[in-house]
Amino acid sequence: MKPYVQTGLAWSAGATLVACGISLVASSQLPDSTQIPIHWGADGSPDKFADREGATFMLWMMPAISAFIATCMAIAATVDPRQANLSASRKAYLICWIGAMIVLTGIHAGIAFMMTRTGAPSSGSPEMIRWIIAACGALFILIGNYLPKTRSTFMMGIRTPWTLSSDMTWEKTHRLAGRLFMLAGALGIIGAFVFNGIWLALQLSVLAIGATLISVIYSWFVWRTATDREEGSGYIV
Structure with a gap:
């Protein structure tokens, strides 16, 4: 396995673990309600709701998505026919890979925060x-x-x-x-x-x-x- 792929997988593993930690904490803080927001419109107002079980499922979707994307990035780096060129482009490849992991983790943290803030004035901000x-x-x-x-x-x-x-x-x-x-x-x-x-x-x-x-x-x-x-x-x- 190429070193830059190992680097990407290491960052992905870290991001996925952080996302799992966020999901674990947020799951324990979800309110006992059938109106937990799981999606928000462009104005920041919730437009889709679920019960506690459905909201918990949504919280664990992001770590799974991060792991799936990391797997796809690693496989893509292995099967590209122009391996020498991809190795020469490894900095750009890693920026895309690691950047996506960081942004996904940030999005997950924001979603988890808004889900646990149901009923608070800032929940629709x-x-x-x-x-x-x-x-x-x-x-x-x-x-x-x-x-x-x-x-x-x-x-x-x-x-x-x-x-x-x-x-x-x-x-x-x-x-x-x-x-x-x-x-x-x-x-x-x-x-x-x-x-x-x-x-x-x-x-x-x-x-x-x-x-x-x-x-x-x-x-x-x-x-x-x-x-x-x-x-x-x-x-x-």
């Missing part, structure tokens, strides 16, 4: 949602910083037919994508404390989709003039 969105924006900035340093792989980055068939196209596309994702993250952090309602929930997703689409379209234009693009094997079937 959107402030927790704002901080979760801001944390995701910070992760976008970190990812954007490392995207230009990646090499062509099948498991991360802007993977289009054009970037995967031309190293020049990959490099130029990810230089632009890195800047766009950093901008999206910065704007997302600002938007987390400016927007309300549905735009509070959607603004970061819109920014991320926009950055991705621009990068995909740009990759095609770069590929058209790339000097190292593949023209085919020449086989006749």
